[in-house]
Amino acid sequence: MTDQQADQSTEQSTDQSTEQSTEQQFEPLTVTYEHLRHSADAAELSEFARRDLPDRADQAAFSRATALLEAVGGNPNTPVEDRVFLAQTMPFPNVLVKLAQDPDPAVRKAVAGNADDKNWLVGRLTKDPVPEVRDTALRNKKTSWKMRLEGAQNPEVDAATLAFLATLGTEIEEGAPAVLSSMVRRAVALNPNTTDETLNKLADDPSAEVRHAVAKRRSS
Incomplete structure (x- = not known):
């Protein structure tokens, strides 16, 4: 085998390993996401809601964590205080969109006041049927x-x-x-x-x- 053939073989092996690793990571994420989306375990959901995010430099871990927070935020079994916490602190549109549809007005109000909102999202909340939510959105600088x-x-x-x-x-x-x-x-x-x-x-x-x-x- 020539050196060039050896290099090509190594690259193919590396690519295959990367693909396999990605597939292995994707399935557990999907399983965990669905588990958290349907979980009735308030303590578990609360723990995920309050968990520190990984460093942004670790892009894969960071993306995974924000995806799981979307599932936690969209689960009505997550305690209200934890949903409010996420609504107040999260800058991620995928999480805030879920929380902006929350049945509890306290959660929607927290989203409406979040300074990291996208203007189209806070704009939706200026039409909220609950006056406190609507008025909070109108005060947001992103409106x-x-x-x-x-x-x-x-x-x-x-x-x-x-x-x-x-x-x-x-x-x-x-x-x-x-x-x-x-x-x-x-x-x-x-x-x-x-x-x-x-x-x-x-x-x-x-x-x-x-x-x-x-x-x-x-x-x-």
Whole structure:
């Protein structure tokens, strides 16, 4: 056998070993995932939820751990406090998507306030039927301006959240797009749930459109 043939034989052997290793790792992951997805053992599920993640440098172990957290987060037998913990701390969309559909509003509220949310995910939660979840999502910096505007126009949004939206582009997020933030503050001024205190602030708004909206609201 020549040296070249020997090298090719070694490469083929290595490739086969890698494929076999990958197959061996995949099956246990699938089995463990399905086990955790259907487990009724609260203690076991809690332990997985609180387990430290592997170092990101170990990509295979890290990916496996986040996949298993998806199963744990989507299992209603996982204790609520552990689902809330995951919803507050996880930056992984696959885990947060599961938790955003949780039947317990406390879990969805925790997702809504997670600063690592994707804007499309927190945007969904601005439409949540539970006011606390919806209002928390509207306060999240990841919420799009479109969702903020729709929230400011929604007559079911509470006064405290409207007061928050009324500060966008002025007191907070001062570098925000002037036109978009002005549209949100104008919508707040026209919302029937906006308090007199918030209207008084908006009456001195730097945007003429917002000031005109306050005047229109007060004259109606």
